[in-house]
Amino acid sequence: MRPCTRIWLLLIALSGVTYGIGEAGLGGKAVVATLLAISLVKSQLVAGFFMGLRRTSFMWRAIMGGYLVVVCGMIGVAYWLGAVR
Amino acid sequence: MQYQSQAVAKPYFIAAIGLFVGQILFGLIMGYQYVVGDFLFPALPFNVARMVHTNLLIVWLLFGFMGAAYYMIPEESETELVSPGLAKLMFWIFLIAGALTIVGYLAVPYATLAKMTGNDILPTMGREFLEQPLITKAGIVVVALAFLFNITLTVLKGRKTSVSLVLLLGLWGLAVFFLFSFYNPANLVVDKYYWWWVVHLWVEGVWELILGALLAFVLIKVTGVDREVIEKWLYIIIAMTLITGIIGTGHHYYWIGTPEYWQWFGSVFSALEPIPFFMMTVFAFNMVNRRRREHPNKAATLWALGTGVMAFLGAGVWGFLHTLAPVNYYTHGTQITAAHGHMAFYGAYVLVVLTIISYAMPILRGRAANSERAQVMEMWAFWLMTVAMVFITLFLTAAGILQVWLQRATDTPLPFMAVQEKIALFYWLREATGVVFLIGLIVYVLSFFAKGETKAA
């Protein structure tokens, strides 16, 4: 099996987990953190393997990785704010 | 000059500079009226001076854009203009119509002018920047159509380049969006809503395409960098411009009675509007650093770099200052807006038109570049006007901050006119720097008459 096919299947599986959590109607800090972590992993997989950033210089990986961590992280902060309010 | 018909650009450029001088004179009169309210009253009330100042700006920039297009399109298309005669005819029609309009503003009260020119048939007057009488507006449409017809057919006939394509897109957009100036709904909110389709979608949309095309053209010529490289930059800059600029219209819709979601759309997208301007700055410097030839016209390069920097500062940074809805809640329509308006118009559009004039005018006059002496004068003019504009902007910003502080962001707000008196010092300072600007402009005009040895074209 090609590596990209494996990544594709992994992405499908992770999306299934996200959907399952949604169907179960789960909420709360741990669930939010899990979902955001899954999103981060999925988007990193797409960026690294599909977009080919895995084989680029550190700068490119840092920009993309930094972007994804900041966006997912700040979303987490916003949800945490919503929960303590 | 590679093509004879490019010569039609010359009267357009001369008219542009002439009207520019007029604009600055009225600016100085207004600046004085800011502090001495009855200066020249009742012969020239503030609102009329303001109208003439802003209308002259628009008209001379349009002259500049048209001249630029007439100069660039034959060279880009590698063919003569379809009809140089039509271009010359349109020049005179536009100039005379423009002059008559200004005379109308100055000679009779605005309401009388409205009555005389048939405003009751189709009311279009009385809105900022679009004050022109109905017949002038119709005239602008006719001139624009003839102009677009002329250059579009030229492009279709000859070589098609990215630069001419982007320029055409910008100019067609300019004409299409102007049509909204004929639509004047009775509801003030709806009216403002569409009014911005002209004003915003011009200066933060299609004009930026024209700006990009003009800058790219001059950079190709003076740096000798490969066209492919420059075109690639041009494409991403205009793509970013359109993505951020179109929905960015929302930043004019705050607190005027439009739905709340505009606060989100406006804030998110217009916060990104500095990006294309920043890319333009990087683009200009990058291309000049990678230049493959030393063009004898050093002044043109200076204007081009100045465009990049000042457009980013004026449109990008000063725009961002008050583009977020919660900030704009306090700054809406204060002197902050005036500060931004001055530097953005100067940095983006005044400078780009002066860039193309600086590059093209010597060639139109039969030489590759002006004499050393003339170029030094031109560079002095650049620095005088640019530094003066920076200070005008800073003083107006200071006035604006104080205005927000005393009039809005306080538990004990002062009335508008009381605040105006308290910030008068900054208006005096602005007026003084305005005089410096005028001196720069005079040096600029004189540079066209400077003698000295020139290089052959």
Place this chain on the structure above:
Amino acid sequence: MSDTQTLALPRNPPGDLAIWFFIFAELLAFGIFFLAYAFARAKNVELFNQSQLLLNRESGMVNTLVLITSSYFVVRAVAAIREGFSQVCARWLLGAIGLGGVFVAVKLAEFHAKFAAGISLHTNTFYMFYLSLTIFHFMHVLMGMVILGFVAVKARRGGYSADSHTGVETGASYWHMVDLVWLILFPLVYVIR
């Protein structure tokens, strides 16, 4: 070439460098929009949680699978052209565009149901964000399909080769960006509560 040399080389991502400036500018726009959603939600947790339950999570999930798969097709298209198979490349691209069409159809059905229920930008802050985020993304899907369409036509005519196929990589990179954004958008708007 030694390993240290490889590391020192500035290796740019596949495709035209210009598209990467564009991709990051687009990502910035989406990123700011996502954070605006998240922080607006923090002020209206109840409203967002209630409204979110009324979204069609199934169609969101279907579209996630569709986009991931179409991204995968595009990866295969790039792999094919790297070996010089332009017809194979064109077929994978057409498959990806077809899946883009499925995404569009599902999304239109979803929008239709929402509009039929009288939901608009005015309904509440949640729906304002839901509609504007998904419509903004929808426009990008359409634009991506157009780009892939141009690339596919050129590939079909044999316009690319194993040595020269920057155009394919450029289109592919843009399409992956559209996918990547959806992978955050879907959980954010449809699932996380």
